């Protein structure tokens with residue numbers, strides 16, 4: 001039997017709740033999963049080409065990021081938490097969760113982060129224009145892409161339950177597949 005757990009990508013516009021979901025999922029998952037906050041990893045390992053002070057964001061060196069992640073992904077049992085997903089190779093994820101949030105609520109969340117106004121606007125527009133979900137659908141098979149609302153604590157709880165259930169079934173399928 002394979003002891004390798006799934007690779008789950010949790011993506012969505014900044015502020016939709018990726019890290020909140022990933023942290024809770026790492027605790028509640030029936031198989032141990034390592035939560036990788038990709039934005040933090042980029043900063044820790046200097047995996048960026050430059051820092052754009054106007055937008056207060058790092059321009060990521062995608063090749064170095066993928067090289068850094070590759071061995072961890074190969075080992076499995078990972079939650080990748082990032083606001084974009086299209087750079088990850090199609091073979092990497094077993095599940096891609098795209099979190100969605102009403103844009104007025106998202107605006108409030110981003111304002112609390114003290115983002116510059118143009119960064120709040122840019123992210124808000126991206127949420128309205130469904131940028132991340134379209135990117136996910138264009139990059140991965142439809143059956144592994146799941147869109148979940150993340151507006152309330154009830155949403156958060158039911159999303160975690162759904163993902164935990166998915167992991168249980170995935171794990172069972174893996175075990176049966178290797179018999």
Ligand SMILES: Nc1ncnc2c1ncn2[C@@H]1O[C@H](COP(=O)(O)OP(=O)(O)O)[C@@H](O)[C@H]1O
Nearest residue numbers: 014015016017018019020109150151152153156
């Ligand atoms: N489903 C939810 N219900 C209520 N608050 C949420 C929910 N998801 C996220 N939040 C809140 O929104 C803010 C941003 O969440 P966070 O997980 O940091 O987002 P992201 O990782 O996508 O940038 C946090 O204050 C978090 O507590």
